Structures are given as C-alpha cells and as structure tokens.
Amino acid sequence: MILCIDCGNSRIKWGLWSATGWRAQGALAHGEVGQLATLTVDAPEVQKILLANVAGPALAAQIAALVAAAWPGRPLLTAASQPAAVGVRNGYRSPERLGVDRWCALLGAWARVRGACLVVMAGTATTVDSLTADGFFPGGLILPGLELMRKSLARDTAGLPLAQGQHVAQPNCTDDAIISGCLEAQAGAIERAWRRLANPVAPCLLSGGAAGLIGPALEIPWQGVDNLVLDGLATLASEPMPPLLG
Structure with missing residues (x-):
C-alpha cells in the first residue's frame, strides 16, 4: 500500500494506492492536517509514503512529524521536479x-x-x-x-x-x-x-x-x-x- 499526499496552496489531498488502483482518496484543509493520522486505522499496511508539497516548509514539517508517529520506520519521500x-x-x-x-x-x-x-x-x-x-x-x-x-x-x-x-x-x-x-x-x-x-x-x-x-x-x-x-x-x-x- 502507498500513501500519496498532495499538499497544495489551499488543501491537502491524499490517496491510498494499491496494485489494483486507488483504495481511498480524500481532502483536508491545511488546519485539519492532524486528521491524516487517522488513516492508520484503515491502512496500517502502508509501505511507502510520497509527498508533493507547494505549501511551504512549516506544513511539510507537520506532515513529516505525523508520518513518523503514525508509520514508524516508513520514510517520507518528497517529490521534486526532475529533467x-x-x-x-x-x-x-x-x-x-x-x-x-x-x-x-x-x-x-x-x-x-x-x-x-x-x-x-x-x-x-x-x-x-x-x-x-x-x-x-x-x-x-x-x-x-x-x-x-x-x-x-x-x-x-x-x-x-x-x-x-x-x-x-x-x-x-x-x-x-x-x-x-x-x-x-x-x-x-x-x-x-x-x-x-x-x-x-x-x-x-x-x-x-x-x-x-x-x-x-x-x-x-x-x-x-x-x-x-x-x-x-x-x-x-x-x-x-x-x-x-x-
């Protein structure tokens, strides 16, 4: 299972991806970022976590802390534009x-x-x-x-x-x-x-x-x-x- 997080200017979108496609998707306001942790109830088997962030370092740090607490040992991989x-x-x-x-x-x-x-x-x-x-x-x-x-x-x-x-x-x-x-x-x-x-x-x-x-x-x-x-x-x-x- 892969957790994908899109941290945009206005909202945070997330999705759980498996070999058969999207299992779940949702969206949160920036102020609701703490609710990402509730995903652990339905997705304890997350193996990879990917983040695309354009909302700045403070929100990225909050997400990193939540990921570390909810999925210990799972690295947060942050996407970057490439050639x-x-x-x-x-x-x-x-x-x-x-x-x-x-x-x-x-x-x-x-x-x-x-x-x-x-x-x-x-x-x-x-x-x-x-x-x-x-x-x-x-x-x-x-x-x-x-x-x-x-x-x-x-x-x-x-x-x-x-x-x-x-x-x-x-x-x-x-x-x-x-x-x-x-x-x-x-x-x-x-x-x-x-x-x-x-x-x-x-x-x-x-x-x-x-x-x-x-x-x-x-x-x-x-x-x-x-x-x-x-x-x-x-x-x-x-x-x-x-x-x-x-």
Whole structure:
C-alpha cells in the first residue's frame, strides 16, 4: 500500500494506492492536517509514503512529524521536479524550478493518455501545461485562478462587487459580466494553449476545484480528471526511488 499526499496552496489531498488502483482518496484543509493520522486505522499496511508539497516548509514539517508517529520506520519521500521521469521530459529552463505539483500532474497525465494533451490545474492558480505526443513538456502558463480573479476585482476596484453572477454570452448586469469575464479569460488562455499543440485530437485534462465551472465554457475537447497530482505520485512510486525522490 502507498500513501500519496498532495499538499497544495489551499488543501491537502491524499490517496491510498494499491496494485489494483486507488483504495481511498480524500481532502483536508491545511488546519485539519492532524486528521491524516487517522488513516492508520484503515491502512496500517502502508509501505511507502510520497509527498508533493507547494505549501511551504512549516506544513511539510507537520506532515513529516505525523508520518513518523503514525508509520514508524516508513520514510517520507518528497517529490521534486526532475529533467525526466516515467517517460516525460521536462523542457523548463531550470527543470528543478518547475512546481512539483505541475510536474506530478504532467506525470499523471502521461500515465493516463500516453500522448499529446493539455494539462490544466484549476485551483488557487490556474496552470496550463502542454505535453507533446512523445512526452515532452515544452512549457506552460500560470494565471490567477477563477476565485482570485473574482476577488481581486472586488478588492482592488472602488465600484465592483464580489460577484455572484453566472456565465452568459452577453452579460447585461455587473455580476454576470464579472463572472463571464473571468470564465472567458480562463477559457481563452486554455484554448490558445491547446491550439499551439497543433493536434486536434489531443484532450484537455482539466482538474482542480474550478474545473466544473471552467469546463463548460471551453470550446475544445476536454475531460474532467480528479487528482492528477496523486496519479503522478502513484506513477513515481513504481520507479526506483533514489533518482526521483528526496
């Protein structure tokens, strides 16, 4: 049994992976990190523990302490972005500077598609990353997430509300205009990146908390996929550990 932990900007996602696939998955707020220890009740047979962390060293230290107490003798293996792994080549100028969540999502996408695709993580930020048909990652985009866009207009302008509208083609009220504008901006960035793939059958894999809102606004083929980062960690777990994890 492998415990995979994705410590993101807003939430901690976890999953228990076995040879037959995911046995369980869940999500916690950062302040609920202590609840990870309750997994020992259902998963005492955990043999490997993998972490992808973008939430900073303090939370990583809390997780490390919990793991040490709950699974004595089981090392916590922390993922790091690499020049290459499990068939994916990292084209970032400095491969180690690529966010580990983006890297693991790319690995999870490649394990699923084994071909060209666009990997979109729609969370606190929206990341839009490309994979070519031969597993090369040439680069990608980072933009404010849907909620950040909505909140920034309310926070940094004098007359705009914290919008509660809906997406419509021709908004005729301010709330709808804000929500529609934010969604159109997200969809536009994603669609432009997809067109640069120049592969009309390449799917857009869309994951994250805002995926359900952004997906219907897209005019390209897309698939909603849960927990691509966890999928990438599970894929890494099948590889020799020393070259891939610290």
